[in-house]
Amino acid sequence: MPKLIRVPEKNVEHAYGVYLLSREHRLIKRLRRDHQPTIHGQKSWESAYLMMDYLSHYALPKKGHVMEIGCGWGAISVFCARKYDSRVLAVDLDPAVFPFMNVLSHINAVEIGHRCADFSKLKGRELGQYQTIVGSDICFWDSLVKPLVNLATRALKNGAEQIVIADPGRPTFYEFCDLMTKKHSVHLQEWYAVEPKRAVGEIVLIKNK
Numbered sequence: 757m758p759k760l761i762r763v764p765e766k767n768v769e770h771a772y773g774v775y776l777l778s779r780e781h782r783l784i785k786r787l788r789r790d791h792q793p794t795i796h797g798q799k800s801w802e803s804a805y806l807m808m809d810y811l812s813h814y815a816l817p818k819k820g821h822v823m824e825i826g827c828g829w830g831a832i833s834v835f836c837a838r839k840y841d842s843r844v845l846a847v848d849l850d851p852a853v854f855p856f857m858n859v860l861s862h863i864n865a866v867e868i869g870h871r872c873a874d875f876s877k878l879k880g881r882e883l884g885q886y887q888t889i890v891g892s893d894i895c896f897w898d899s900l901v902k903p904l905v906n907l908a909t910r911a912l913k914n915g916a917e918q919i920v921i922a923d924p925g926r927p928t929f930y931e932f933c934d935l936m937t938k939k940h941s942v943h944l945q946e947w948y949a950v951e952p953k954r955a956v957g958e959i960v961l962i963k964n965k
């Protein structure tokens with residue numbers, strides 16, 4: 757079992773070496789008065805915990821370039837910057853998520869680059885500059901499946917080494933995995949996390965064949 761880490765105040769959680777905040781934390785409540793994410797980016801989702809656990813087992817290179825797509829509050833970005841000194845770009849379509857991400861990056865003393873963009877519009881040349889592209893719970897609508905397939909294909913074609921996506925196990929996510937198997941190496945595994953609480957879902961690792 758993991759070592760018990762005492763948190764400094766209520767509504768703070770500790771997971772895989774980073775501090776996270778619940779929706780009830782005083783700083784988050786204050787931010788919510790001015791910023792209301794509208795595409796489900798209103799908290800850190802459990803799939804982010806799966807990804808942190810996975811990336812604790814399958815290490816990233818130190819100081820590597822990582823892009824998180826559909827970052828929401830950016831828990832994975834913060835984790836990668838904290839644990840692996842990764843140079844991270846966190847991308848989300850909804851500008852309202854970034855103030856929350858900034859608070860998480862400040863309390864964890866890391867710097868995260870960010871970009872407000874639709875991931876379907878990211879060009880292959882830019883995607884290819886990142887060794888690892890990660891995302892959690894970003895394939896939740898039918899309309900997101902094909903754009904995600906196209907993004908992963910473009911990224912791998914242009915030099916990205918791996919795409920890792922965590923998901924609670926939605927049909928749209930499995931459809932994405934199925935479509936990727938046509939031309940790529942796809943390794944789908946059930947996964948669970950134990951911090952900040954137990955969570956179960958899926959992780960897919962996609963590479964060139």
Ligand SMILES: C[S@@+](CC[C@H](N)C(=O)[O-])C[C@H]1O[C@@H](n2cnc3c(N)ncnc32)[C@H](O)[C@@H]1O
Pocket residue numbers: 795796797799800801802803804825826827828829830831847848849850853873874875876891892893894896
């Ligand atoms: C369910 S939330 C997951 C947030 C975060 N990854 C996590 O696990 O806590 C989905 C996120 O994807 C973002 N998103 C949805 N469609 C997007 C798109 N086309 N381009 C970039 N971000 C998108 C939303 O704004 C939201 O922050």
